[in-house]
Amino acid sequence: MSLEKLLEEVRARPLPRHVALIMDGNGRWAKRKGLSRTEGHRQGALAAERLIRFVGREKLVPYITLFAFSTENWNRPREEIEFLFRLLEGFIRGKLKELAEAGVRLRLLGDPRPLPTRLRAAIEEAVAATAANDALHLTVALNFGGRWAILEGVRRALAQGASHEGLDEESFSRLLPSAELPEPDFIIRTGGHKRLSNFFLWEAAYAELYFTPILWPDFDEQAFLEALRDYQGRTRNFGRVVT
Numbered sequence: 001m002s003l004e005k006l007l008e009e010v011r012a013r014p015l016p017r018h019v020a021l022i023m024d025g026n027g028r029w030a031k032r033k034g035l036s037r038t039e040g041h042r043q044g045a046l047a048a049e050r051l052i053r054f055v056g057r058e059k060l061v062p063y064i065t066l067f068a069f070s071t072e073n074w075n076r077p078r079e080e081i082e083f084l085f086r087l088l089e090g091f092i093r094g095k096l097k098e099l100a101e102a103g104v105r106l107r108l109l110g111d112p113r114p115l116p117t118r119l120r121a122a123i124e125e126a127v128a129a130t131a132a133n134d135a136l137h138l139t140v141a142l143n144f145g146g147r148w149a150i151l152e153g154v155r156r157a158l159a160q161g162a163s164h165e166g167l168d169e170e171s172f173s174r175l176l177p178s179a180e181l182p183e184p185d186f187i188i189r190t191g192g193h194k195r196l197s198n199f200f201l202w203e204a205a206y207a208e209l210y211f212t213p214i215l216w217p218d219f220d221e222q223a224f225l226e227a228l229r230d231y232q233g234r235t236r237n238f239g240r241v242v243t
């Protein structure tokens with residue numbers, strides 16, 4: 001089906017409000033082509049850029065979250081980690097103007113403290129410069145882990161002296177690092193593995209999950225629309241009896 005036809009179909013039905021993507025498969029993409037893992041990450045960054053531009057232009061989904069670096073990704077070789085951080089810094093600095101003009105609001109989800117100072121500065125600048133935008137809420141999950149996020153919520157609850165009685169699912173959700181975002185309706189993972197790898201845990205309670213073998217650098221507009229179409233074919237019960 002042509003991209004235009006697919007877009008028309010997808011537009012005609014209810015869309016998710018928040019789509020979160022686990023961008024996996026850069027290394028395997030590179031390996032298949034006889035390239036270095038870093039080249040895979042470079043192509044992966046281009047795929048992310050293409051997706052952001054498409055979603056922004058077509059106004060398909062107001063909240064997009066990209067899982068860029070997990071708390072477990074610190075276990076990778078130092079050179080790869082440094083390359084990823086430099087790539088991200090270059091992306092943020094290089095695209096800030098375009099993102100800001102397109103009405104994108106950038107957020108960071110994750111603990112910024114262990115990140116390189118230059119990357120943190122670039123993120124802080126971009127977050128501040130786009131804080132008034134709301135055409136597309138783009139969140140980069142960086143040094144993010146689902147368990148870290150839940151623990152962060154617990155730490156905040158303790159720091160506030162929250163009472164047993166006062167703490168329920170709703171009040172606890174407001175203490176999570178993701179509190180400003182609606183819960184993800186749809187989580188897409190590329191690269192073929194069927195797991196969350198410590199991405200959203202609390203927030204994913206009722207997310208629809210979608211796994212595709214497509215490697216992240218190859219995940220294009222067509223693939224994204226096909227994923228959305230799959231989402232639109234599902235019934236979300238939220239525990240109820242749906243007749």
Ligand code: IPE
Pocket residue numbers: 023024025026027028029068069070073084191216
């Ligand atoms: C995902 O691609 C990118 C990050 C985790 C930063 P990978 O680097 O995990 O690629 P594969 O899974 O090894 O193919």
Ligand code: IPE
Pocket residue numbers: 022023024025067068069070073193195197
């Ligand atoms: C998940 O990919 C993390 C990101 C995409 C940032 P990984 O490649 O790190 O996941 P595992 O190690 O295969 O579970």
Ligand code: MG
Pocket residue numbers: 024025026191
């Ligand atoms: Mg991987």
